[in-house]
Amino acid sequence: MLAAFLRRLLAVAPILALVSLLLFGALRLLPIDPAAMSMPPTATKVEIEAARQAMGLDRPVTVQYAIWLGQTLRGDFGNSIHMRRPVAGLLAETLPATIELSLAAMVIAGLLGLGGGLGMFALRDRRGEAVAETVTTLMMSLPEFLWALLLIFVFGVLLSALPFTGRLDPGMTRPVVTQFLLLDTLLVGRVDVFFSAVRHMILPAFALGVAFAPPIMRVLRASLIDTYQEDYIRQARLRGVGETRILLGHALQNAILPTLTLMGVQFGFLFGGSLLVEVIYSYPGMGNLMVDAVRNADLPIIQAVGLTYCVVVLAITAGVDGLVMLLNPRLRGT
Amino acid sequence: MSVLRAENLCVTARIDGVDVAALDGLSLTLAPGKVLGLVGESGAGKSMLGRAIAQLLPPGFAVTAGMLEFAGRDLVAMAPDQRQNLLGRQIGFIPQEPLSALNPVRSIGSQFAEHLRRLGIADWRSAAIAALESVQLPDLLDRFPHQLSGGMCQRVLIAMAFASKPALVVADEPTTALDVTIQARIVALMRDLQVAQNTAVLFITHDLRLAAQVCDEIAVLYAGRVVEHGPADVVLAQPLHPYTKCLLLAAPAISGPRTALYALPDQMPGLRALAEMSGCRFAPRCPLARDACRESVPALAGDTHKIACPHIAEIDTITVPALAPAMVAATGETLVSVAGLGKVFRGRFGRKPTIAVRDVSFSIAAGEFVGVVGESGSGKSTLARLLMGLEQKTSGEIRLAGQDVGGWGAAARRLRLRTAQMVFQDPQSALNPRRRVGAIVTQALEAAGVGLAERRARAAEILADLGMPLELADRAPSQLSGGQRQRVNIGRALCLVPKLLVADEIVSGLDVSVQAQLLALLARLRAEHGFALLLISHDLAVVRYLCERVMVMRNGEVVEAGRTDEVFANPQHDYTRELLASVPGAA
């Protein structure tokens, strides 16, 4: 079991290597001179040349890659050209925020999706099914940035019910323990700050997550319908097991497996989708960092953020696969 | 009081706006501690009774008349929660497919726990272990269904069904998916538990001989109606309804004199066809039928032995000719010779390698029919696949018509294609669903670049050979019955008239009457074309009927081989003896 999971993790290594190569290659092809970029505009040609040699940019590309990879593996992503700070520090500040947002969005997508899937399953072959179908199609067809704008308009502007910029009410200071804001506020016992943070996250998380709920609903509904055709469901009924237990104790445990796999894949997309939502809600996460970096052609940040996205997505996929393995005894390789 | 009583029970389906009775006027009673066999071919409506008891009928089906009582209580009118209360407590069910009847993601223990807790047993663990012991299983509560064999799963399900000491157990084909030796063990276990707990059992099966061995009484079902009902031994020894008699004569026997198989034409009508039928539903296939039979429905009449046919005086006119024991054909040339053949499947993901075939040597003469028997996993199919070059041998030698065809080479493949053809077990998946029957049976010619007109002519010949009407040439496989599909499958293999036909379980899963048609077809085609046959079958009676020599396989080895009549009459190996003793109706 553990061995199978480790093998699964090992399979990730070549993908990561390939992605790092692509990131490195693509950015080297850009008509940007990192050495010139890293110096003040007043720098002389000689100074730039010195910087170029210091950065190893005069060496063969393979050596450059090796240097870059070695530094990256040590957690040294270089300095931001624009902000003149180590990229690692910037990542440490923004990544937790993005993870919090994505997790919240995934929880919303999961709750809506699983609940909706069960609801749609209950409605199967009834008249309500067509309505549910239309609603979910509508939910799915709006991209997350439209959801973001729509939610701002309705709940932020029209109803003034929820905040829609930043992470905290003005005047509040954030405690820093782990960089995860929700966790930190609880750790230092600031419940008021915690609730402020939660209120600030509702709209962006909803905007990000809501479009991912309908596929979960549909897959869950379809696999529940399939599962109900299985012999063991009939056998459980013949044993006198009640319908609620059949659903929760037998059908759902099997039908959830394809649904979980889907959610793992979705989480990757969702994580990537957080970029736009962060920008719209001025949410201080990796997305905003990335957008600024692109605007300023801040190569080290772009590389580091790109790689981070990739690592997080792969880690999540592997994690979900592990979970599915854990829940499905047939995959445990015994 | 009887445990189960059905009086004029009708289960009706609505098909294209017409009501058709899938069970038509079923009446029977089951006393405590008795075993009633419900016997019939596929589609007879056997499963409908079990489904009606649980009121889990397929969509569109409903009980429309008559009554169905459990211990004096009306099962149909009963409130659903009361019925649910009976299920699993007073009424147990044993399924046909044990492997898929247990929840794959829950351990055996957790499924036991759910059941036993519902029965109000607090210390479920020791109760479960005791229940497993009663079916001779060790404590496997921490295991999952996929880690168990079909026979073990079925024993788990039997243990669960009997855990509540139910008054009634419905067993719907409980051994059909299992090997004969395991079937014998399972049937014995059920019998022991049933006697110990004085449980009444409704035993549903297509196998008349198995029913006769297990049951006190037998009811034979045809197209939704009971056509014969009586004490098990009487019905088996002296069947009086033409259908029962034909069914018995159509199934090859494992002992006694070898006879031809009775060839019932066609097959049981489906529900749609029943809608347009009147009078006796067996009339289109009945050798004793006359016009009057189609006018009124014959009533089930008699005291202890009831028959729904007014013409039983003529029952003795239904006979089959005796056959001489299958003789080894007086042949010269050797067609197949296999020496020291072995196959090892490498273990994937660090698992142990499997030795599927080990050191097998045999030969088949031209025109000879050889059977291979053994339980599932004994290497029968691997042997066939090695012979056909679908699997690469690990060791040994395979010669076809004197030439070595063991390798992957093009010459070996060409020779194999010219000499040998294979028919697979599952006709459904072996036939391309998008092609017409005519094109399927002449595929080999198409591959060889033969023109359309010639292929058409050959297709007509083959269909005539198969005893199928020419109009079927333009049908898709999905528009054929299971027996017809398997015939097409055989026809395709015979297109180029091979010297050797390798057939893997080609009649398993087919109805007895359809099986008889196919076996007769093979015998006739042999007489016409003189090919040799390697027949793989788990059914020893089929091998006895068709093959003059037999090989018994176990764990990849041939443990016994010889002339079929000699091996079956005087088995030398313990395993052969066990195998033969397991067959229902063995003398």
Ligand SMILES: Nc1ncnc2c1ncn2[C@@H]1O[C@H](COP(=O)(O)OP(=O)(O)OP(=O)(O)O)[C@@H](O)[C@H]1O
């Ligand atoms: N779900 C269903 N929908 C429509 N028709 C059905 C369904 N299940 C069974 N039938 C039809 O009802 C009739 C009786 O079927 P039943 O399953 O009782 O037969 P059976 O004797 O149990 O056959 P088998 O040996 O194949 O299990 C058949 O004509 C069958 O085609």
Ligand code: SF4
């Ligand atoms: S009633 Fe007629 S058709 Fe029916 S079984 Fe008897 S003889 Fe045959």
Ligand SMILES: [Mg+2]
């Ligand atoms: Mg059935």
